[in-house]
Amino acid sequence: MENLNLILPEIFISLSIMFLLILGVFKKDSSKILVNLSLFSIFITTILTINETFSVNRETLFNGSIVIDQMSSLMKIITLIGGFLVLVISSSYLKSFKIYNIEYPILILSSILGMMVMISSNDLIVFYMGLELQSLALYVLATYNRDQLKSSEAGLKYFVLSALSSGLLLYGCSLVYGFSGSTNFDIISNQLNSDEYVLTFGIVFILVGLAFKISAVPFHMWAPDVYEGSPTTVTLFFTIVPKIAALTVFIRFLYVPFFNLIDQWQMIIVFLSIASMIFGAVAAIGQTNIKRLIAYSSISHIGYTLAGLATVTNEGIQSSIIYISIYVIMNLALFSCLLMLRRKDQYYEDIDDLSGLSKNHPLLSLCLLLILFSLAGIPPLAGFFAKFYVFKAVLEQSMYFLAIVGLLSTVVAAFYYLRIIKIIYFDKEKDKYDTDHSLWLKFSLTISTILILFYFIFPSLLIEVVSRINII
Amino acid sequence: MNFPILSSLILLPIVGALFLFFTKDKDGNNLTGKYVSLFTTVVNFLISIYLWISFDQSKSSFQFIEDRTWIEGLVNYKVGIDGISILFIILTTFITPLCVISVNNSVKNRLRDFLIAILIMESFMIGVFCALDLVVFYLFFEAGLIPMFLIIGIWGGTRRVYSAFKFFLYTLLGSVLMLVAIISIYWITGTTDVVKLYEIGIDVKYQNLLWLAFFSSFAVKTPMWPVHTWLPDAHVEAPTAGSVLLAAILLKMAGYGFIRFSLGLFPVASETFTPLIYVLSVIAIIFTSLIALMQEDMKKLIAYSSVAHMGFVTLGIFTLQQQGIEGSIIQMISHGLVSAALFLTVGVVYDRMHSRLISTYGGLVSVIPKYSILFMIFALASLGLPGTSGFIGEFLILMGAFKDNFLVAVVASLGVILGAAYMLWLYKRVVFGNLINEDLKKIVDLNRSEYFILSCLAAPILFYGFYPDPLINTIEVSVTDLISMHEKNLASK
Numbered sequence: 020m021e022n023l024n025l026i027l028p029e030i031f032i033s034l035s036i037m038f039l040l041i042l043g044v045f046k047k048d049s050s051k052i053l054v055n056l057s058l059f060s061i062f063i064t065t066i067l068t069i070n071e072t073f074s075v076n077r078e079t080l081f082n083g084s085i086v087i088d089q090m091s092s093l094m095k096i097i098t099l100i101g102g103f104l105v106l107v108i109s110s111s112y113l114k115s116f117k118i119y120n121i122e123y124p125i126l127i128l129s130s131i132l133g134m135m136v137m138i139s140s141n142d143l144i145v146f147y148m149g150l151e152l153q154s155l156a157l158y159v160l161a162t163y164n165r166d167q168l169k170s171s172e173a174g175l176k177y178f179v180l181s182a183l184s185s186g187l188l189l190y191g192c193s194l195v196y197g198f199s200g201s202t203n204f205d206i207i208s209n210q211l212n213s214d215e216y217v218l219t220f221g222i223v224f225i226l227v228g229l230a231f232k233i234s235a236v237p238f239h240m241w242a243p244d245v246y247e248g249s250p251t252t253v254t255l256f257f258t259i260v261p262k263i264a265a266l267t268v269f270i271r272f273l274y275v276p277f278f279n280l281i282d283q284w285q286m287i288i289v290f291l292s293i294a295s296m297i298f299g300a301v302a303a304i305g306q307t308n309i310k311r312l313i314a315y316s317s318i319s320h321i322g323y324t325l326a327g328l329a330t331v332t333n334e335g336i337q338s339s340i341i342y343i344s345i346y347v348i349m350n351l352a353l354f355s356c357l358l359m360l361r362r363k364d365q366y367y368e369d370i371d372d373l374s375g376l377s378k379n380h381p382l383l384s385l386c387l388l389l390i391l392f393s394l395a396g397i398p399p400l401a402g403f404f405a406k407f408y409v410f411k412a413v414l415e416q417s418m419y420f421l422a423i424v425g426l427l428s429t430v431v432a433a434f435y436y437l438r439i440i441k442i443i444y445f446d447k448e449k450d451k452y453d454t455d456h457s458l459w460l461k462f463s464l465t466i467s468t469i470l471i472l473f474y475f476i477f478p479s480l481l482i483e484v485v486s487r488i489n490i491i
Numbered sequence: 492m493n494f495p496i497l498s499s500l501i502l503l504p505i506v507g508a509l510f511l512f513f514t515k516d517k518d519g520n521n522l523t524g525k526y527v528s529l530f531t532t533v534v535n536f537l538i539s540i541y542l543w544i545s546f547d548q549s550k551s552s553f554q555f556i557e558d559r560t561w562i563e564g565l566v567n568y569k570v571g572i573d574g575i576s577i578l579f580i581i582l583t584t585f586i587t588p589l590c591v592i593s594v595n596n597s598v599k600n601r602l603r604d605f606l607i608a609i610l611i612m613e614s615f616m617i618g619v620f621c622a623l624d625l626v627v628f629y630l631f632f633e634a635g636l637i638p639m640f641l642i643i644g645i646w647g648g649t650r651r652v653y654s655a656f657k658f659f660l661y662t663l664l665g666s667v668l669m670l671v672a673i674i675s676i677y678w679i680t681g682t683t684d685v686v687k688l689y690e691i692g693i694d695v696k697y698q699n700l701l702w703l704a705f706f707s708s709f710a711v712k713t714p715m716w717p718v719h720t721w722l723p724d725a726h727v728e729a730p731t732a733g734s735v736l737l738a739a740i741l742l743k744m745a746g747y748g749f750i751r752f753s754l755g756l757f758p759v760a761s762e763t764f765t766p767l768i769y770v771l772s773v774i775a776i777i778f779t780s781l782i783a784l785m786q787e788d789m790k791k792l793i794a795y796s797s798v799a800h801m802g803f804v805t806l807g808i809f810t811l812q813q814q815g816i817e818g819s820i821i822q823m824i825s826h827g828l829v830s831a832a833l834f835l836t837v838g839v840v841y842d843r844m845h846s847r848l849i850s851t852y853g854g855l856v857s858v859i860p861k862y863s864i865l866f867m868i869f870a871l872a873s874l875g876l877p878g879t880s881g882f883i884g885e886f887l888i889l890m891g892a893f894k895d896n897f898l899v900a901v902v903a904s905l906g907v908i909l910g911a912a913y914m915l916w917l918y919k920r921v922v923f924g925n926l927i928n929e930d931l932k933k934i935v936d937l938n939r940s941e942y943f944i945l946s947c948l949a950a951p952i953l954f955y956g957f958y959p960d961p962l963i964n965t966i967e968v969s970v971t972d973l974i975s976m977h978e979k980n981l982a983s984k
Contacts, residue, residue, distance in 0.1 A: 392637055398630040414674045426667035433663055437640070437656060445644045445652055475630075479563035
């Protein structure tokens with residue numbers, strides 16, 4: 020009998036999805052209760068997962084197709100916290116568009132479930148199942164504001180392109196299966212050590228599919244459109260939560276089944292990393308919509324995360340995880356600010372709408388200032404440390420080219436962050452925005468800004484947590 | 492463990508800034524805010540003076556060291572001072588209160604935010620001068636960009652946005668390579684602690700590249716020709732207090748960095764690249780002096796003269812002679828005082844006439860004599876007249892240069908003449924001549940606070956001009972130590 024305690028969080032969250040679904044069907048006007056209940060269930064799941072990290076070092080289940088280790092637990096916790104905060108600050112936004120329905124929390128919960136399965140997967144089929152579960156939920160979420168043309172367009176685009184990438188991924192999986200004779204990562208890892216020509220194709224297909232999911236250049240095309248079109252809260256969800264899961268899978272694939280084929284994939288990762296860093300930085304310069312700009316900026320941040328993966332060291336992986344955690348905090352803070360740009364029920368998302376914000380909203384502008392400088396990687400803010408750890412790992416392997424290109428592209432990226440700061444602080448002011456924000460929104464902005472600002476006081480805290488992750 | 496005096500020096504301005512956050516601007520004025528910031532900066536100045544008094548000049552090692560684990564197993568928060576850094580700290584804590592007072596006349600909008608920016612800037616600058624760990628140094632060095640960007644961008648002149656961006660991106664571009672070098676040093680030696688690095692030294696084969704990476708950052712910040720172009724823009728557009736901070740202290744970070752890191756950590760590379768520095772410095776001295784001659788904007792003229800003076804500084808540092816380095820340090824301190832004073836004098840007439848063009852003025856001596864006298868002292872100090880601190884620095888640098896390389900010294904000496912030319916010509920055009928501009932007749936002489944600031948600056952300029960011993964005594968042991976360590980390293984390689 021398998022020890023089902025290990026997947027208690029997953030079981031709990033699936034049961035709550037079913038329960039909530041039934042509740043939603045039978046009870047009218049139950050969206051508020053449903054949101055609260057889903058928050059509660061995420062909360063319980065988080066506690067269950069945290070509990071797991073203390074008791075489990077590395078265990079496998081169901082003939083090794085599910086793995087529970089330090090990395091999976093930590094990534095699940097970040098996913099859950101991210102999902103919780105997204106859900107909690109969504110309400111007022113959804114209400115103002117009159118799309119505060121029961122589907123929203125359930126879709127978010129199911130995509131989180133899909134991601135948890137992805138994170139724990141140690142088998143091609145389980146992995147694919149999790150991936151599709153989260154993707155299906157995300158397609159619907161992207162079109163969630165269905166009366167708006169842009170939102171429907173975003174969902175459709177995302178669906179078509181994502182289906183294509185899933186196809187590539189499946190094809191890659193089948194090739195790998197053909198060579199190794201198994202779908203289990205550990206067995207594949209032992210089987211694969213040849214440098215067969217066709218096997219390389221399999222790896223490339225899988226990497227392309229994964230690169231699509233984390234929107235690394237050159238498979239990023241969907242990101243700006245989808246990010247712009249989706250409702251802002253869904254965009255926030257897109258920019259943080261699926262990335263964590265996809266990154267975990269990336270790490271798992273590279274360092275378990277493909278570990279013996281480093282020569283084949285290292286160059287690919289370095290290329291993806293450099294291309295994303297440069298392209299993300301350059302393409303963001305011309306943007307006028309904040310959400311599009313965030314899309315490009317997240318592309319370049321993914322580039323830095325991948326730089327850590329390219330090092331093939333535990334430190335590199337750890338630095339990537341640190342990077343993505345800090346990135347999650349920064350994005351959460353940035354979107355909280357974005358959700359505060361509201362007059363009556365109208366939300367504003369053009370960069371010009373920030374013009375002169377510092378005159379009327381000094382505190383909000385100060386937060387934005389800190390967040391943007393942190394995103395640009397200026398010390399002593401958290402974003403600097405994220406980059407510092409990554410480049411420390413990269414330079415340990417003497418990958419000077421990668422480090423120098425990465426750091427130079429931060430200078431380019433600094434330009435567009437500075438541009439926003441310029442608009443906020445140097446330009447003429449516009450009308451005031453509303454200030455009656457929900458408590459949760461203020462809370463998430465305050466907490467994340469404080470974390471960004473004071474990260475430098477206890478920089479080793481995060482390292483200690485992450486240092487327990489030893490994949491290699 | 493002793494009282495962490497250096498950390499409190501760094502933290503105090505930030506605490507002051509926090510208090511300021513709770514004050515409010517009323518009709519463009521903020522008396523409480525001014526008093527709070529003045530109080531903080533003056534207390535900081537007194538602490539630094541106490542530091543100077545209790546500093547043991549005969550000891551060569553670092554003093555007041557604080558060493559705390561910061562990033563586990565990677566970086567320690569380590570600060571400490573020697574004879575070189577203490578002078579820069581005092582310069583910083585001396586100039587900042589004057590900036591705060593000068594705000595009275597020049598800054599009209601968002602006074603509170605301006606004072607906060609200045610205080611935070613002060614704490615970062617002090618941090619730079621006492622950091623004894625490369626990462627800590629980098630942190631302070633880069634963090635200073637944020638407040639300065641805002642100071643130029645929010646309170647600057649008409650082209651402030653362009654200048655702020657140029658300032659930020661230029662400096663950032665220079666610095667990122669330094670970050671690569673710092674992390675590489677960590678992997679090569681296993682530490683980023685400067686004191687330890689002094690002892691173990693860095694392998695010769697890495698030194699050249701690392702030196703160049705540090706150089707890229709310091710050269711932009713100094714600024715050296717040909718990457719000096721951000722400086723005139725930034726200076727011209729920044730508000731007076733911003734220009735003062737920039738010229739008096741920010742530029743010194745790079746000179747300090749050259750001494751502390753380039754010379755200290757990469758002795759062989761420093762020797763190798765001396766010709767490069769010589770050429771760039773001499774070009775800076777001659778070329779920017781000529782440019783300064785042609786300027787019609789007073790602030791721009793002073794900005795270019797700063798580049799020329801910093802050319803002397805880099806020249807002096809890389810003579811690798813006792814006199815040269817001591818001269819450079821004194822030149823930096825003196826330039827800190829003189830350029831601050833010059834920007835303030837320009838600020839005084841700018842606040843009244845709202846023009847920085849030299850052609851607006853002429854014949855000031857007959858309407859505002861007090862101003863003209865003080866302006867004369869600063870102009871003469873800038874051109875290095877004996878009896879002013881400017882002379883001591885330039886003289887020592889040229890002495891060091893003559894010892895090391897005759898040709899370079901001769902060409903650099905020409906720069907002294909050019910310096911006299913543009914400064915005197917500026918003075919002549921602004922102060923002497925006939926009073927042609929009708930508006931000038933209504934101009935009023937220095938008010939009390941301006942008079943106070945400028946006299947505060949004139950006093951040390953004259954005092955150290957006649958009696959530089961306190962400065963030289965403070966740095967002597969540290970410089971001797973630096974040079975002997977340098978020679979030892981060279982010999983062992």
